[in-house]
Amino acid sequence: MNNPNASLKAGPTILLVESHIIEQENFAHIAVQEGWHLVICNSGIDAIHWFNKNNKADLLVIEEDSAPLNGYQTADYIKAELGLMLPVLITVGTVPTQQELRVIAYAEGVIKKPFIKSTTILQINEILEKFPERASIQDYSYSLNYLRDIFDGHEESVLESLELFSTSVNTELEQLNVELQDMDYNRIREIAHSIKPSFEMLENETGRSICHLLNSEAEEIEMPGLINDLQLEFASITKQLTRDFPELKIGR
Amino acid sequence: MVIKSLEFKLTKDGHEVLIAKDGRVAMKFLKEANFDLILTDLMLPFVTGKELISYIKKNSPQTPIIVLSTSTQENIIMDAFNMGVDDFITKPFSPNELSLRVKRFLNKT
Numbered sequence: 001m002n003n004p005n006a007s008l009k010a011g012p013t014i015l016l017v018e019s020h021i022i023e024q025e026n027f028a029h030i031a032v033q034e035g036w037h038l039v040i041c042n043s044g045i046d047a048i049h050w051f052n053k054n055n056k057a058d059l060l061v062i063e064e065d066s067a068p069l070n071g072y073q074t075a076d077y078i079k080a081e082l083g084l085m086l087p088v089l090i091t092v093g094t095v096p097t098q099q100e101l102r103v104i105a106y107a108e109g110v111i112k113k114p115f116i117k118s119t120t121i122l123q124i125n126e127i128l129e130k131f132p133e134r135a136s137i138q139d140y141s142y143s144l145n146y147l148r149d150i151f152d153g154h155e156e157s158v159l160e161s162l163e164l165f166s167t168s169v170n171t172e173l174e175q176l177n178v179e180l181q182d183m184d185y186n187r188i189r190e191i192a193h194s195i196k197p198s199f200e201m202l203e204n205e206t207g208r209s210i211c212h213l214l215n216s217e218a219e220e221i222e223m224p225g226l227i228n229d230l231q232l233e234f235a236s237i238t239k240q241l242t243r244d245f246p247e248l249k250i251g252r
Numbered sequence: 253m254v255i256k257s258l259e260f261k262l263t264k265d266g267h268e269v270l271i272a273k274d275g276r277v278a279m280k281f282l283k284e285a286n287f288d289l290i291l292t293d294l295m296l297p298f299v300t301g302k303e304l305i306s307y308i309k310k311n312s313p314q315t316p317i318i319v320l321s322t323s324t325q326e327n328i329i330m331d332a333f334n335m336g337v338d339d340f341i342t343k344p345f346s347p348n349e350l351s352l353r354v355k356r357f358l359n360k361t
Contacts, residue, residue, distance in 0.1 A: 146344060147257070149347055150257045150260070150261060150344075150347045151257065151260055152264065152347075154260070157256070157260055160256070161253050161256055161257065164253050164256060165253055168253070190295055193295055194295065196343075197253070197254050197343040197344050198253050198254075200343070200344045201253050201254070201257070201344045
């Protein structure tokens, strides 16, 4: 693992458009290990909405057959209409032989799926080196979109949920340290499983990915580092929540 | 957070909701009353979701069960269906999807 503690916030921002959950998980696993700040969208339209709100990312990785806009159309829109000059990699099931011109016109290269750690990292790092101008890191530790949706815009319930997130996840993170000392790795997996939805509800991809790793394929030796990363991410979220909602009992 | 949001959504949809904070409390509720629908996680403290499902299937087999889980692993989902659960929703759930699925099962009963 490449010093994930230092790189989680300093790494490039990559926007992945991928509709298959397994491939999302594969990519997220690689992103956590490489310290890439990952944003996942389910479609090209979602990606365009994200760029409209956030403006900057270092790389767009989008599936060729995304719908309703495919990868090329989305790349074209983002570059031509939004005027963003970020590199684009198109993900494909098989390396295209007849679409070379389209790749040249709209994207900087292709990545073959399934995402395999070694080749994916290599290709992405090559592209990032070619486009060294780093997008500024956006302050998007959390989003209230999902909570506002689920609570039908009832702001009081949204705010109560934020307090609940702060207290309940904090308790579980403290418990993770206890279980780590006791080397109860099964219990660590259970706790990660239980708090994963809390990070998902705040649309925090880093927290979600770390919880997923802890709950699934992380080896015991990786757990201390991942738990530390998770605690840093939680601290980042609560710091921002405290700033945005000083009236709430966040971290108190 | 998930429980709070579930309770909010289901109550808003006009359902009466009883929350069990763990499997042991759920078992107690099940012994004391009948329910039209059970929503449960598989990973519960004290009494696991699987034990809870087995109990419901034995004592109240007509009660529909929806499993809420963060898991997208096919084998876990298949295990749940093999135990006789009626539906599976991954967390965090889509509000409209939850409403529709709950409504579907309650209309059947």
